[in-house]
Amino acid sequence: MVDESGVNEAEINESASEPSIFTKIMQGDVPADILYQDDDCICIRDIAPKAPTHLLLIPRRQIPRLADASDADKALLGHLMLKVGDIARQVGVDEAFRVVINNGANAGQTVFHLHLHLLAGKFFDESTLGL
Numbered sequence: 236m237v238d239e240s241g242v243n244e245a246e247i248n249e250s251a252s253e254p255s256i257f258t259k260i261m262q263g264d265v266p267a268d269i270l271y272q273d274d275d276c277i278c279i280r281d282i283a284p285k286a287p288t289h290l291l292l293i294p295r296r297q298i299p300r301l302a303d304a305s306d307a308d309k310a311l312l313g314h315l316m317l318k319v320g321d322i323a324r325q326v327g328v329d330e331a332f333r334v335v336i337n338n339g340a341n342a343g344q345t346v347f348h349l350h351l352h353l354l355a356g357k358f359f360d361e362s363t364l365g366l
């Protein structure tokens with residue numbers, strides 16, 4: 236079945252049962268520049284930065300998409316939102332940063348393991364919000 240975002244449900248389920256590239260990074264099987272980690276999440280530098288500061292905050296639990304999160308993930312999602320602000324402060328970009336979550340292939344999601352993009356170091360105009 237193909238969902239509203241054009242993604243095949245079977246593909247999501249398959250990717251959820253296999254370790255994502257981010258899980259492989261957490262397991263130490265793929266190298267990454269790790270800025271922060273705790274029991275619930277990890278923060279790494281994006282391999283192909285779209286802004287001078289481009290970090291990824293990733294829960295250890297491999298939730299494929301934000302839309303797949305449930306009530307059981309409430310505390311985890313809250314933790315990620317607070318932590319992204321902490322990390323922005325730590326790297327000195329808390330005055331101006333964007334947090335982006337792509338949900339679904341048609342929204343630009345390429346890795347089906349929930350992650351928050353923290354983007355900063357450039358001017359983001361309001362008019363670019365939907366671009």
Ligand code: 5GP
Pocket residue numbers: 256265267268279280281282283284291336337343344345346347
């Ligand atoms: P999405 O397009 O799913 O919202 O974001 C996935 C992000 O993961 C992209 O910005 C991409 O550059 C990044 N990415 C993909 N593979 C790797 C990797 O192996 N290492 C790191 N650090 N980032 C990755």
